[in-house]
Amino acid sequence: MADWGPVFVAVVLFVLLSPGLLFQIPSKGKVVEFGTLQTSSVVIFIHSVLFLALAAVFMLAVGVHVYLG
Template identity: 40%
Template sequence: MHDWAAPLIASALFAFLSPGLLLQIPGKDSPLGFMNMKTTIASVFVHTVLYGLFLILFLVVLEIHVYA
């Protein structure tokens, strides 16, 4: 059996935390932008930090496993 949690969680987080797709922190005109498909260097940095923290949370702290 293979543990599919890591690639599934990483792919989903990468898709949902892409700056501008669902939200953008910080936004261009406000602290939070929704579905504007625009990005800045600051928002790329913030989303990168959030991506890393969520990966650590799901894979290290919560130890989520999906076997198929």
């Protein structure tokens, strides 16, 4: 059976950490803005680092496993 845990974690984190979709760190005037749908290279870099760090924590340290079938 295939382990779908890493796939599930990656998809959920990708949706949640898409820059500007739910929130944006840093924003132009504040530290956090919600639902702006505007990005810059700094915002993309910070969200990418957050994605990689959280994905590593959930896949390696926590060990999320999902088996189907």
